[in-house]
Amino acid sequence: MLHVSPQSTSAAIAKGEVLLNVENVSLRFGGVKAISDVSFDIRKGEVRAIIGPNGAGKTSMLNCINGFYFPQEGHITYKGVRRQKVRPHEAASSGIARTFQNVALFKGMSTLDNIMTGRLLKMKRGFLWQCLHWGPAQAEEIAHRETVERVIDFLEIQAIRKTPVGRLPYGLQKRVELGRALAAEPELLLLDEPMAGMNLEEKEDMCRFILDVNQQFGTTIALIEHDMGVVMDLSDRVVVLEYGRKIADGTPDVVKADQKVIDAYLGVAH
Amino acid sequence: MSAVTSTAPKPMLSPAMMATVKVLGVFGAIALAIVLLVQSGAMPKGSIGHKVLAAPFIDMWDLPDLLVQTLWEGLVAGVLYALIALGFVLIFKASGVFNFAQGIMVVFSALTLVGSYEIMTQRMGLPTGVAVAILALIVAVATMFVLAWLVERIVLRPLVNQNEIIMLMATVGLTYFLIGFGEYVFGGNPKVMITAELGLPTGNTQFNILGGRVNIQHLDVAAAVIASVMIAGLAFFFQYTRIGRALRAVADSHKAALSVGISLNQIWVIVWFTAGIVALVTGIMWGARSDVSFALEIIALKALPVLILGGFTSVPGAIVGGLIIGIGEKMGEGYWGPLLGGGIETWLAYVIALGFLLFRPQGLFGEKIIERI
Numbered sequence: 001m002l003h004v005s006p007q008s009t010s011a012a013i014a015k016g017e018v019l020l021n022v023e024n025v026s027l028r029f030g031g032v033k034a035i036s037d038v039s040f041d042i043r044k045g046e047v048r049a050i051i052g053p054n055g056a057g058k059t060s061m062l063n064c065i066n067g068f069y070f071p072q073e074g075h076i077t078y079k080g081v082r083r084q085k086v087r088p089h090e091a092a093s094s095g096i097a098r099t100f101q102n103v104a105l106f107k108g109m110s111t112l113d114n115i116m117t118g119r120l121l122k123m124k125r126g127f128l129w130q131c132l133h134w135g136p137a138q139a140e141e142i143a144h145r146e147t148v149e150r151v152i153d154f155l156e157i158q159a160i161r162k163t164p165v166g167r168l169p170y171g172l173q174k175r176v177e178l179g180r181a182l183a184a185e186p187e188l189l190l191l192d193e194p195m196a197g198m199n200l201e202e203k204e205d206m207c208r209f210i211l212d213v214n215q216q217f218g219t220t221i222a223l224i225e226h227d228m229g230v231v232m233d234l235s236d237r238v239v240v241l242e243y244g245r246k247i248a249d250g251t252p253d254v255v256k257a258d259q260k261v262i263d264a265y266l267g268v269a270h
Numbered sequence: 271m272s273a274v275t276s277t278a279p280k281p282m283l284s285p286a287m288m289a290t291v292k293v294l295g296v297f298g299a300i301a302l303a304i305v306l307l308v309q310s311g312a313m314p315k316g317s318i319g320h321k322v323l324a325a326p327f328i329d330m331w332d333l334p335d336l337l338v339q340t341l342w343e344g345l346v347a348g349v350l351y352a353l354i355a356l357g358f359v360l361i362f363k364a365s366g367v368f369n370f371a372q373g374i375m376v377v378f379s380a381l382t383l384v385g386s387y388e389i390m391t392q393r394m395g396l397p398t399g400v401a402v403a404i405l406a407l408i409v410a411v412a413t414m415f416v417l418a419w420l421v422e423r424i425v426l427r428p429l430v431n432q433n434e435i436i437m438l439m440a441t442v443g444l445t446y447f448l449i450g451f452g453e454y455v456f457g458g459n460p461k462v463m464i465t466a467e468l469g470l471p472t473g474n475t476q477f478n479i480l481g482g483r484v485n486i487q488h489l490d491v492a493a494a495v496i497a498s499v500m501i502a503g504l505a506f507f508f509q510y511t512r513i514g515r516a517l518r519a520v521a522d523s524h525k526a527a528l529s530v531g532i533s534l535n536q537i538w539v540i541v542w543f544t545a546g547i548v549a550l551v552t553g554i555m556w557g558a559r560s561d562v563s564f565a566l567e568i569i570a571l572k573a574l575p576v577l578i579l580g581g582f583t584s585v586p587g588a589i590v591g592g593l594i595i596g597i598g599e600k601m602g603e604g605y606w607g608p609l610l611g612g613g614i615e616t617w618l619a620y621v622i623a624l625g626f627l628l629f630r631p632q633g634l635f636g637e638k639i640i641e642r643i
Binding site (some may be wrong): 027066068088089091092093098099102104105106107108113116120123181217234 | 408507512516518519522523525527528529530531532533534
């Protein structure tokens with residue numbers, strides 16, 4: 001396996017510069033156009049929200065960025081490198097981590113093991129050492145375990161460390177999923193509806209975590225969210241999609257006042 | 271709920287121990303009942319009840335050497351069943367595919383080993399002996415790697431995310447392809463395993479114990495040792511290493527595994543290659559006890575009851591299941607078989623498995639399926 005740490009692939013990008021650039025991306029499934037000709041950028045260190053009504057192509061957009069889908073037209077430039085057909089594991093090894101709309105965890109494994117999988121790409125000891133589980137491989141395991149424990153502390157989930165995640169309530173599962181993404185120490189974190197199905201208190205916790213991740217670790221975050229209050233509070237800039245097209249892009253205040261956005265959310269006839 | 275559990279007295283034994291105690295209790299009660307029936311004269315000698323329930327145990331008591339011999343044979347068969355089942359479990363865990371072709375992989379790998387040895391010694395004029403046998407072994411291992419790679423490329427990759435039944439059918443297809451391909455390359459005649467050339471012991475030793483004789487094949491000892499080491503190694507590897515964790519992750523959710531940077535393609539090649547190596551070892555061991563022929567595939571199907579017993583997702587389950595089936599089969603054949611005219615070895619395993627299905631559908635160690643509603 002080729003392990004490329006995110007730092008070594010290209011020169012570090014300073015805060016405020018473009019980290020990821022989406023240019024004229026179109027995605028079709030057979031005759032259905034999920035995304036048509038969308039362009040926007042994500043700058044280093046910002047919280048970028050992608051919003052829009054159901055079926056606007058938000059999740060498809062994230063899937064293109066993280067390599068689950070390959071757009072038929074257009075390009076995605078990440079850290080100054082234009083990518084053709086990047087695969088999910090390649091995206092992950094270049095520093096993109098994500099969570100899913102409907103939680104995708106390893107249900108049979110404990111919270112700890114789930115978050116440890118986030119460190120898989122950082123573990124480099126060879127096959128033989130792994131088999132011996134001794135010496136350098138053991139030291140490595142312990143070092144990664146330490147990072148994972150820090151993530152667990154950060155997310156305040158110490159109590160469920162050993163619980164199989166299948167047994168946890170939904171809100172906590174979402175938190176574990178965030179933990180797994182954080183364990184990879186990503187440069188770009190994609191969050192697909194991190195607060196869906198949560199109660200007010202859980203939402204507030206999640207907001208706090210997202211802001212802390214952004215401010216303490218300087219992680220760039222792209223998130224999809226339906227709760228407009230949350231979006232306007234959290235994000236630095238917002239891109240609005242509707243029927244696969246971009247209809248607005250800018251700061252929360254600008255987007256809020258945009259007539260097209262208001263129409264889209266109120267469902268005005270076209 | 272918390273109030274209830276906190277006021278309830280703490281159980282003295284863990285649930286697993288409680289279950290063991292219960293099972294032992296039931297067996298003890300049955301044994302006691304049989305002894306009482308025999309002693310009270312309700313079950314006279316020669317009656318069906320006596321033949322089924324009492325006579326076999328009296329035989330075991332009277333001829334302990336025969337019992338040891340039967341147990342030993344059951345143990346060896348059980349370890350080998352466990353090995354075959356392990357091949358299934360590996361692939362099922364990592365890709366959710368029930369690999370119907372595992373049985374034919376056993377035959378195919380063994381045929382490759384023997385066939386390439388024949389080609390090297392007979393057509394290429396290399397000397398017979400350990401060196402060439404090891405060369406043939408390397409060829410067989412390489413072939414299993416190429417097979418794993420091709421399966422990933424041609425079968426799994428295009429079918430990713432398809433229904434389980436479609437994946438199963440694909441492995442059925444693979445089975446018939448491998449049969450045809452194997453016959454084309456190596457011919458359909460049974461071959462003799464190159465046991466001695468591989469450095470495996472062939473003799474036997476007789477022990478005089480318990481007033482009788484127990485005959486132990488050296489090959490069986492080797493088989494038991496090699497299989498045990500291999501099973502232990504694999505179990506450890508899956509539980510404690512990075513790749514093992516990645517494998518378990520893939521088994522659980524493909525999508526999530528991809529998002530943390532696991533390459534499905536690479537994991538599948540590793541898993542199928544490992545299953546291929548397990549098949550090769552199984553092929554050598556079974557091939558050495560009989561011939562290397564396509565009939566060996568039937569033995570591989572014995573893995574099914576083992577899997578039902580142990581659970582499709584559990585490595586320890588495969589081991590315990592294998593031992594239960596192996597020992598149960600030999601004991602059944604030896605002590606109860608004559609009542610039915612012999613030959614019950616072929617189907618007894620399936621009956622044991624059926625009994626288990628009724629009470630524990632997920633197997634002894636399988637993951638209990640918990641679903642939130």
